[in-house]
Amino acid sequence: MLTPELKEFFDSAINDNQVTIFMKGTKDFPHCGFSARVVQVFNHLGVDFKDVNVMDSMDIAEGIKEYSNWPTYPQVYINQELIGGCDITCEMFESGELQEMLSK
Amino acid sequence: MTLTEIEDMIKQGITDADVKVSDPMHDGTHLSALIISPSFEGQTRVSRHRMVYAALGDAFDGPIHALQMQTLTPEEAKNRL
Numbered sequence: 001m002l003t004p005e006l007k008e009f010f011d012s013a014i015n016d017n018q019v020t021i022f023m024k025g026t027k028d029f030p031h032c033g034f035s036a037r038v039v040q041v042f043n044h045l046g047v048d049f050k051d052v053n054v055m056d057s058m059d060i061a062e063g064i065k066e067y068s069n070w071p072t073y074p075q076v077y078i079n080q081e082l083i084g085g086c087d088i089t090c091e092m093f094e095s096g097e098l099q100e101m102l103s104k
Numbered sequence: 105m106t107l108t109e110i111e112d113m114i115k116q117g118i119t120d121a122d123v124k125v126s127d128p129m130h131d132g133t134h135l136s137a138l139i140i141s142p143s144f145e146g147q148t149r150v151s152r153h154r155m156v157y158a159a160l161g162d163a164f165d166g167p168i169h170a171l172q173m174q175t176l177t178p179e180e181a182k183n184r185l
Contacts, residue, residue, distance in 0.1 A: 034170060071157050071164040072171070087173050088149045 006063045014077045018102070019049035022064045023074040027051040034086035035074045041093045047102055079104060105167040110135065110160070117159020118143055125171075133169035140181045149175065 014020050021038060025031030027049070030039050042049050054061040054073050068075050068082050075082060076089050078101050083089060092098040107125045114123045114137070121141035128136050137156070144152045152175035160168065176184065 069154065082150060084150050084153060088153065091149070 001059075002063045002066045003059075006059055007067065009060075010064060010067050013050055013052055014080055017050035018079060019047060020052065020077040021049055021074050022052045022054055022060075022068075022077075024053070024055055026053050031055060032073070037086050038074050038076055038089050041089060041098070045093075045099065045102065078102065105163065107135070110137075110163070110168070113161075113163065114139060114156055114159045118155055133167075134172075135168060135170070136172040138174045138176075140176050140178055142178055144175055144177045145179075 019042060021027075021035075021042075023030060023032075023035035023038070025035055027039050027043075030036035039051075052060065052064075054064060064073075064075060065071050070082060070085070072085055074085055074089075076084060078098075083092065083098075083101070089098065092101070107127060110125045111123045114125075115121055118139070118141050120143055121139050123140075124138045126136050128134070139152075139156060143155070147155070153173055156171075156173060156175065157164070160171075164171075
């Protein structure tokens with residue numbers, strides 16, 4: 001359930017960083033191929049990001065689904081907006097839209 | 105849950121969609137879907153994916169672990185596939 005405390009935790013992770021990724025594992029040890037792929041994209045671009053490991057707690061794992069209205073991980077936020085998961089991030093990287101968004 | 109059942113669920117939610125679900129890793133849980141629908145016209149990628157997620161309902165909490173998606177309008181499909 002999305003408690004007020006949890007919502008505030010998500011809000012601040014997203015508001016304090018240009019890029020926040022809710023993922024399985026961490027940026028150093030991604031725990032899923034899809035999470036690993038988005039980490040690779042941002043590393044390749046040399047863009048630092050905040051990683052939130054959804055495996056840290058069941059509350060985070062379930063809460064972020066409700067918060068974002070998005071049922072899977074990873075979830076990538078750029079400039080306080082959910083841009084999507086692995087497929088969309090990779091598509092936007094390939095088309096150059098991601099780079100453009102990051103330069104804003 | 106078979107691939108056809110998943111295709112049917114998506115088609116029930118997005119009635120004008122052309123849907124092909126495959127199992128590229130042959131593990132039954134990391135699935136891949138190509139969805140072509142005029143309903144995607146004018147929608148962002150996020151909203152398109154949400155439309156598919158909505159059609160699949162609770163399936164993500166159970167049988168489907170991951171669904172890779174390509175969501176295209178017929179026009180985009182013509183140019184890209």
